[in-house]
Amino acid sequence: MTNDRNTASAHAQTARDIGIAIVTGRYPPGSILPGEYDLAEQRGISRGVVREALRMLSGKGLIVSKPKTGTRICDRARWNLLDPDVLAWMFEGEPPAGFVDNLFQLRMIVEPAAAELAAQLRTGEQLSQMGHALEEMARHGLASATGQAADQRFHHIILEATANELLVSLAGSIGAAVRWTTMFKHRKSRQPRDSIPQHRQLFGAIAGGDAAGAREATVALLQQAREDTQSSIG
Incomplete structure (x- = not known):
């Protein structure tokens, strides 16, 4: 249970950090996020945690991931601003x-x-x-x-x-x-x-x-x- 809670906390914190960077313009719409491996290495976390964080951000309309093109910041019109x-x-x-x-x-x-x-x-x-x-x-x-x-x-x-x-x-x-x-x-x-x-x-x-x-x-x-x-x- 403790490991599950820690994992959930880690991916929520990662989603928060990246989410703040997106909505405050550090990652502008149309830009590409660093890859899962790079994000995991920068933060000292597993790729699984990064993957869950990105899934959370995708569900809020902030990013879209596609094979070969990477994870792109969506246009603001797609963001779930009431989330x-x-x-x-x-x-x-x-x-x-x-x-x-x-x-x-x-x-x-x-x-x-x-x-x-x-x-x-x-x-x-x-x-x-x-x-x-x-x-x-x-x-x-x-x-x-x-x-x-x-x-x-x-x-x-x-x-x-x-x-x-x-x-x-x-x-x-x-x-x-x-x-x-x-x-x-x-x-x-x-x-x-x-x-x-x-x-x-x-x-x-x-x-x-x-x-x-x-x-x-x-x-x-x-x-x-x-x-x-x-x-x-x-």
């Missing part, structure tokens, strides 16, 4: 302002409508979970890993509360967007604005069954997050 790992890798560097803008446009389309539904359909258990996540955010602060994880759970539960399986399927992507934009702005800015009051307003609207209020609170929350994240770029 939680790819989103994380984008924010390891300095994400382009256009990408951040597109990400918040997506959130602005999805999350206000989801909050509106959640206000109508949420269960008592979901409200309890949201309330606990909000308490954790306030207690630990959004600059901390614990507070950021609670923030991610808070937004995840809102999507779950819609009872729409297609919206719920976006939870991983939306959660990753919440986590990495929050981490990014706290990493880049000394004093980002406190978003706990906006989260409290959103929770209050959902708890009170106020669908229109939940939509408005989400829009206000996202507008502040967007402004703070954009001000952290460049």
Whole structure:
């Protein structure tokens, strides 16, 4: 079991390292990656680990491997930009302002409508979970890993509360967007604005069954997050 876990960790770390190099432009679209043997030798790992890492990257649309031509970086249009790992890798560097803008446009389309539904359909258990996540955010602060994880759970539960399986399927992507934009702005800015009051307003609207209020609170929350994240770029 230990060897299996170590192997999984090694190929995940290798995929992460190469993935970051791809999405940050060190390996631009159309370029060819070093071969499996060279990558394994550079990193002191087995070719099997490299092969698994490349398979993982291929599944995310970042690379394509063909006999005789090697492993080529795919055009950006083929990347699965909503994959939680790819989103994380984008924010390891300095994400382009256009990408951040597109990400918040997506959130602005999805999350206000989801909050509106959640206000109508949420269960008592979901409200309890949201309330606990909000308490954790306030207690630990959004600059901390614990507070950021609670923030991610808070937004995840809102999507779950819609009872729409297609919206719920976006939870991983939306959660990753919440986590990495929050981490990014706290990493880049000394004093980002406190978003706990906006989260409290959103929770209050959902708890009170106020669908229109939940939509408005989400829009206000996202507008502040967007402004703070954009001000952290460049």
